[in-house]
Amino acid sequence: MLQEVHIDYRLSEKEKNSMTRITTDKNLVTHINVFTVSPENQQQLVDVLVEAAQSTIRKLPGYISNNVHKSLDGTKVTTYAQWRSQADFEAMLQSPETAPQLQALSQLVTSFEPHLYEVVFVDEAVAE
Amino acid sequence: MLQEVHIDYRLSEKEKNSMTRITTDKNLVTHINVFTVSPENQQQLVDVLVEAAQSTIRKLPGYISNNVHKSLDGTKVTTYAQWRSQADFEAMLQSPETAPQLQALSQLVTSFEPHLYEVVFVDEAVAE
Numbered sequence: 001m002l003q004e005v006h007i008d009y010r011l012s013e014k015e016k017n018s019m020t021r022i023t024t025d026k027n028l029v030t031h032i033n034v035f036t037v038s039p040e041n042q043q044q045l046v047d048v049l050v051e052a053a054q055s056t057i058r059k060l061p062g063y064i065s066n067n068v069h070k071s072l073d074g075t076k077v078t079t080y081a082q083w084r085s086q087a088d089f090e091a092m093l094q095s096p097e098t099a100p101q102l103q104a105l106s107q108l109v110t111s112f113e114p115h116l117y118e119v120v121f122v123d124e125a126v127a128e
Numbered sequence: 129m130l131q132e133v134h135i136d137y138r139l140s141e142k143e144k145n146s147m148t149r150i151t152t153d154k155n156l157v158t159h160i161n162v163f164t165v166s167p168e169n170q171q172q173l174v175d176v177l178v179e180a181a182q183s184t185i186r187k188l189p190g191y192i193s194n195n196v197h198k199s200l201d202g203t204k205v206t207t208y209a210q211w212r213s214q215a216d217f218e219a220m221l222q223s224p225e226t227a228p229q230l231q232a233l234s235q236l237v238t239s240f241e242p243h244l245y246e247v248v249f250v251d252e253a254v255a256e
Contacts, residue, residue, distance in 0.1 A: 020250060020252055022148040032160075032162075032206050032208075034162055053251050058253065063253050065250075065253065066251045066252075067250045067251070068249035069248065072245065073243065073244070076243050078160050078243070080150060080160075115199040115203075115204050116199065117198060117204070118197065119195060119196070120174055121181065122148060122194075123181050123193060123195070124192065124194075125186065125191050125193065
């Protein structure tokens with residue numbers, strides 16, 4: 001018994017730019033990559049990831065979203081990205097434009113653990 | 129120069145339940161936990177996480193959202209959760225209700241890597 005509801009949002013420009021939704025929608029694949037860094041390199045790693053996102057990644061076919069997270073303990077940076085398909089994601093890795101960026105990343109980090117995922121469960125707090 | 133725009137959404141019940149938004153909003157903390165599992169245990173780990181989410185986690189103070197991701201290669205399960213504050217997150221870990229669930233989880237996994245994060249960059253594709 002699906003019931004449709006009608007919600008009005010008023011979004012600022014800032015909010016419009018932060019609309020990545022985690023969803024079980026099957027028409028996307030999620031790439032989560034956990035980078036391990038020395039705390040003194042954490043901000044530089046963030047800067048490299050943001051620069052790559054803005055100059056290259058966002059222009060590639062199949063790109064949906066990309067989000068960068070900085071751990072409070074200084075030792076991790078984690079990216080959460082959505083792509084239209086696994087093929088689009090793999091084409092990004094093979095792109096000549098991303099090669100120098102991947103090289104720059106690899107010199108900053110101790111290790112990284114990239115995996116493709118499907119979202120199998122979503123839940124959010126019920127408004128009180 | 130913030131410009132407000134007005135967007136109407138019509139959401140089904142299913143969509144209403146998948147509205148986790150990744151945002152640089154400072155009034156939340158993000159917990160990303162990467163569990164490493166044998167592929168034969170991956171689905172059982174998902175089941176334990178979903179059961180814990182539904183029976184316990186979602187009722188705790190400061191809970192905002194919780195999402196479970198299954199890696200396509202079978203070796204990882206990653207949770208992406210949002211809490212109102214670090215204190216709320218830590219109270220969840222100390223809750224007597226979550227103790228048996230954490231115990232069940234630890235027996236299923238090879239290792240896990242939990243970290244608290246702030247979101248420092250968000251980007252999404254511009255609609256064509």
